[in-house]
Amino acid sequence: MSSRTGKAIVVLLMLLKVSMPVEAQDTSLIDSLRTELEQVADTTRIDVLFLLSMKYQHFKPDSAMYFARQALKESETIEYPKGQGDALISIGRLKRDKGDYSEALEDIFQSLKIYQSIADSIQIGNAFNDISIVYAYSGDYDKSLVYFEQALTIFQKTGNEKGVAQALNNIGLIYMDKNDLEKAEEYMLRSLAIKEKRNDLQDISRGYANLGSIMEQSGQKEKALNYYKQANDLFLQTNNKTGLASNYIAVARLELDAGNVSQANNYALDALATAEEIDSKPFMEEASGLLVDIAEINEDYKTAFKYLKINSSMKDSLYNENNSRHLEELKAKFNEEENLREIALLKKDQEIQKANIRQKDILTYSLVVVIFLSLVILALVYIAYRVNRRKKEMLAFKNDKIRNQKEDLVRLNQDKDQLFSIISHDIKSPLNSLRGFSHLLIHHIDKISQDEIREMGSQINQSLENLNELLDNLLAWSTRQSGQAKLNIEEIELNELIEKNIALYNLTASFKQIRLVNDSEEHVVALADYNSVHTILRNLISNSLKFSYPNSEIVITAKNHQDYVSVTVKDDGVGMSEKVISKLFDLSRQKSQKGTSNEKGSGFGLVLCQQLVHENGGTITVKSEVRMGSEFTFTLPAPSPVVSHEAINSEA
Structure with a gap:
């Protein structure tokens, strides 16, 4: 994923629940809600817990998570569906802001089913909005755009201006990722006009940040920096730490591009500190990556190594989450096909059995190939060693040839180590993908449509093609290293x-x-x-x-x-x-x-x-x-x- 795509997705992850217009810095309202919490009970108390969760979302995410989980617990106790749906969508957004995308998708999808069961149109639109963000993160922009447009239609029908503004904003972000900057700016400006009319400082700040992203992508760096700084002032005013972290990263990136290394370093440090405060893995990964680049420019390699460890840790965490998120995302696609489940059950059982057999064959073949390649590499190294030893015995008096032979042996060992690295990483990736699909087919066959199974087959085929291509290249390379290949x-x-x-x-x-x-x-x-x-x-x-x-x-x-x-x-x-x-x-x-x-x-x-x-x-x-x-x-x-x-x- 490119850095610019990653930036746009991070901006998407900043989206708030569209029905809550009050700014997070309004401490008097928070105090009032906490006082009211002690005086009310049942559904009213659950609604207050949800409001508190939303108030704390962007500057005290741990507190926000506490209130959301308490709301869920009490809603389940008294069987209050609206409270359960609101608590789940809030929990999903908080997990999403931290980078826990797979768990976030499960919570938001569960909230959508609850909203559909009680016909809550506005919250259905919100849930579609959040599910679309996950599709955008996975790079499926066309499907994401469909869901965003569905959310926009719902908000327009219900007269929800805040929802309309957010949906227009999100559609603009999708067009930006599709590199249609003219359309992206058009939707962003329409969204900003509604936000300014409503004087919604939270949404206006995000509108400026998104316009800054468009200007940066189009090469208009000065305009981009101006928009980012306007957004920064509002993020500080509203105490939106999620927005601040993202904006600090954007400004640091522009300052570094302009050669202002010191200023870029300050903004990147502020971004990392803010991201750590709200425990946002995506922001910590991007901020630490910038600090690594800056330290390398300053030839401060000790500092570069310090931030590289943070960056690697965040990447590993997000990589693992993204794997499970990709599997969980597939579950969202069976939403409208639940009524066909019983009819298709027998056929799906047969298909899953075939898929399992094919999976076992694929895994067996892959393991055999890996073992074979390992033996080939070891044999090549052994042959090189034997040849080297014979040459040293026969030509001991020729020091220059002995030295060259040692260097050849070192090179062979280095290439062998690199081959093992390629095998462990690049063969593991498609095998993990195949294992993930087989797990999904085994445990969730009753929830997957025939079209989705065909799509999984396509993904499995792509993984096999990637694996086959890598193995072809490895075999060709090893043949040439052994000197057995003859040119015709x-x-x-x-x-x-x-x-x-x-x-x-x-x-x-x-x-x-x-x-x-x-x-x-x-x-x-x-x-x-x-x-x-x-x-x-x-x-x-x-x-x-x-x-x-x-x-x-x-x-x-x-x-x-x-x-x-x-x-x-x-x-x-x-x-x-x-x-x-x-x-x-x-x-x-x-x-x-x-x-x-x-x-x-x-x-x-x-x-x-x-x-x-x-x-x-x-x-x-x-x-x-x-x-x-x-x-x-x-x-x-x-x-x-x-x-x-x-x-x-x-x-x-």
């Missing part, structure tokens, strides 16, 4: 090979609504090993698909030059910084990155591509810019032109 140099018609790879990835591309285009010259012939070039093209196209946005295109171009040919794979995806490019072909320095749909990418395929290109007498280069896409170009020798006798005679 021949003339290759590149257009045919490009079309073959396009056909191979057409289905994957269609899932992301990406077009694969062959814009090559006619009759481009290279002198190379067919399998090598096929592997290079497959990895480059797969890499572009992972990091391309939906509704874009990837263009593959082959061209003839005087004594060589070139092939370019160009996309309009997330792009890379110079820092990332500098580590791209170094296996020991690479860091795993996620694609635009959370695809796992280890970068190992690019290292293999570079090796294969060099073995075939070519070069590979990269051009990229953040958010502007990437362009990978490799060259191969061209066949020597055949000169006819007639041509020789005419020249003579």
Whole structure:
């Protein structure tokens, strides 16, 4: 997920319950509510507990959670559905603000079912609003937009102006994540006009912050900073610590971009302190990441390491939560199909049995492959060791060769360690995904529709394709490391090979609504090993698909030059910084990155591509810019032109 997408999602996570217009800093109202709490009972007392939870939400989340849980407990005791629904939606939002997305979704979905049972239209709209935020976090912007628009319709019908303003704001955020900044600004300004009419300082502050995000994304940094600072003043005035944490991060990011390192450091420190105060994992992760970058700029590596530990801890926590959140999110999709459950039960039982059998086969195959690869790697290391020992015994007097042999052995051991790291991390991810789907199918088959099962099948297939691609690359690499691979140099018609790879990835591309285009010259012939070039093209196209946005295109171009040919794979995806490019072909320095749909990418395929290109007498280069896409170009020798006798005679 890109940093800008993450920022927009964090802003989404700041959304308050739309029916509570009173500012959090109104301590007199809080005191009044606490006094009233001692004087009332039954449903009135539960309503007061809920109001107190909402008042404390953005500056004392622990107190807010206490009052919400007390409201839930007392509502269950006297069987008060409205109180249960209100308590659950408040608990869900508090968990969401801390980054506990899976538990938050369960609570909000449960509140939606309660509101539907008592026909509470306004709170149904609020629940749709909050469920949409989880869809947005998972990158499913189209479905999120549908739910936000449903919430907007409900608020308009019930005349709830605050709800209308919040729904317009959220729709604007979705368009911002879809990079439609003109529409995003339009919805934000409509929302802000309603907020200013109502003089709702809490909502106005968030409106300024969101407009700042749009200006930042469009490159208008001064306007963005102005909006952020206006938002900051209001967040301080209303004691909204959730908003302050997010806003401090945004200002720190802009100051750092402008080269104001000291000011950026101060804002990032304020952001981290505020995030720790409200126990918000997403804000702590982003603030500590900024502090790491700032410390590296200042060459203060001790401080950088300090904040890197915090950042890693937050990332690990959020990664684990996101895995379970993804599984829980699937539960929300069966909401309107509950009446069909009994009819489809038998068929689902049969499908789950087939899925279980397939899961076992997949897991068995994966474990066998992992064990096999481990044995191959150990064998390679052992062979290298034996060869090295024989050479040392035979050529002990040649110190330079002995030294080189030692260096080769160290390199082999380092590559072996890196391979184990890739196996443990990048094979574990799709296996965890497969295990998650199998758990869902086993324990929740009666709640999943046939369409959802097909969708899970698609996800399982994608995980298997990712696993297969990684294993192909690992096997190809290990074969070359052992020296067993032999190049079969021949003339290759590149257009045919490009079309073959396009056909191979057409289905994957269609899932992301990406077009694969062959814009090559006619009759481009290279002198190379067919399998090598096929592997290079497959990895480059797969890499572009992972990091391309939906509704874009990837263009593959082959061209003839005087004594060589070139092939370019160009996309309009997330792009890379110079820092990332500098580590791209170094296996020991690479860091795993996620694609635009959370695809796992280890970068190992690019290292293999570079090796294969060099073995075939070519070069590979990269051009990229953040958010502007990437362009990978490799060259191969061209066949020597055949000169006819007639041509020789005419020249003579």
